[in-house]
Amino acid sequence: xxxxxxxxxxxxxxxxxxxxxxxxxxxxxxxxxxxxxxxxxxxxxxxxxxxxxxxxxxxxxxxxxxxxxxxxxxxxxxxxxxxxxxxxxxxxxxxxxxxxxxxxxxxxxxxxxxxx
Amino acid sequence: xxxxxxxxxxxxxxxxxxxxxxxxxxxxxxxxxxxxxxxxxxxxxxxxxxxxxxxxxxxxxxxxxxxxxxxxxxxxxxxxxxxxxxxxxxxxxxxxxxxxxxxxxxxxxxxxx
Numbered sequence: 001x002x003x004x005x006x007x008x009x010x011x012x013x014x015x016x017x018x019x020x021x022x023x024x025x026x027x028x029x030x031x032x033x034x035x036x037x038x039x040x041x042x043x044x045x046x047x048x049x050x051x052x053x054x055x056x057x058x059x060x061x062x063x064x065x066x067x068x069x070x071x072x073x074x075x076x077x078x079x080x081x082x083x084x085x086x087x088x089x090x091x092x093x094x095x096x097x098x099x100x101x102x103x104x105x106x107x108x109x110x111x112x113x114x115x116x
Numbered sequence: 117x118x119x120x121x122x123x124x125x126x127x128x129x130x131x132x133x134x135x136x137x138x139x140x141x142x143x144x145x146x147x148x149x150x151x152x153x154x155x156x157x158x159x160x161x162x163x164x165x166x167x168x169x170x171x172x173x174x175x176x177x178x179x180x181x182x183x184x185x186x187x188x189x190x191x192x193x194x195x196x197x198x199x200x201x202x203x204x205x206x207x208x209x210x211x212x213x214x215x216x217x218x219x220x221x222x223x224x225x226x227x228x229x
Contacts, residue, residue, distance in 0.1 A: 037220070045159070045207060045220035091159060095218075102211065103149065103172060104218060106159040 002027045004094050006107035013082055014115050021077045021110045023092030029053075034068065034075045035093040035104065045091070051075065079112075087114045118142045120221035122208050128227045132197050137224045139191045139208030148191045149209040149218065150183065152176065159207065165191065198228045 003026040013019045025034065036048040049059065051068055059066045063080045079086050089111045093104040121140045129135050141148050150162040163173040165183055180202075182194045191210075195202055208221040 035217070042222075043205060043225070044222040047217055047219060050217045093159075102147070102218065103161045103164055104151075104159075105161070108158045 002094050002096055002105045004092050004105055004107035006092055006110050008110045010111045012113040012115055015084060016081050018078060018080050019082055019112065021090050021112065023075045023077065023107060025073050025075065025094045027094060027096055029096040033095045033102065036066070036077050037091045037093060039089040039091065082114045084114045084116050087112060120208055120210055120219055122221035122224050124224055125222065126225045128229060129198055131200060131228055135195045135198055135226060137193045137206050139221055140189050141191055141208065141210030142219060145210035145212045147211040148185070150193045151207040151209060153205045153207065200228050202226060203228045
């Protein structure tokens with residue numbers, strides 16, 4: 001069975017600080033996908049990134065970066081120079097590569113508050 | 117940019133009533149999903165749908181729930197006799213094929229009173 005753990009329930013940082021959100025996953029599959037979604041106060045789920053298990057290259061997109069470490073089963077998310085608009089709940093998710101049925105297992109989320 | 121749309125955004129219903137939540141997935145997508153998020157909790161998988169049939173469902177998706185794709189565009193979730201514990205945000209999602217990301221709608225907030 002697959003499982004995603006986000007141990008940080010809530011984080012608060014002052015604007016412009018960097019912040020890292022942790023994600024640890026468990027799966028028996030060798031092929032799987034990892035995701036991060038953002039849920040702002042309005043409630044929708046906004047896709048941020050999808051990463052497959054064969055691609056351990058770190059990725060950077062503007063102020064966002066992701067560190068995938070297969071050896072520790074972690075897929076951490078860093079926001080650099082945080083802004084108030086980054087305040088949201090962030091979910092890490094995992095899907096096993098069941099081709100034809102890629103359902104997501106979510107972590108419990110980390111509520112990030114950026115203090116102006 | 118194409119998006120998944122859901123209606124209604126918020127519905128209040130009395131316990132025991134039937135509710136239908138509607139979704140229009142992205143037009144060229146083939147896989148459809150419903151997820152649920154009880155207030156303050158994580159997002160949970162309910163059901164996946166492909167080729168006009170359910171491909172997988174979770175333990176939550178009991179006989180009270182059903183899904184349908186009545187035409188080429190809509191994808192609905194019906195709850196036959198709502199219970200208080202069905203109060204949650206329901207997210208519809210879609211995906212083009214097995215290599216693509218799942219995109220979520222903005223959610224339908226259901227309150228059962």
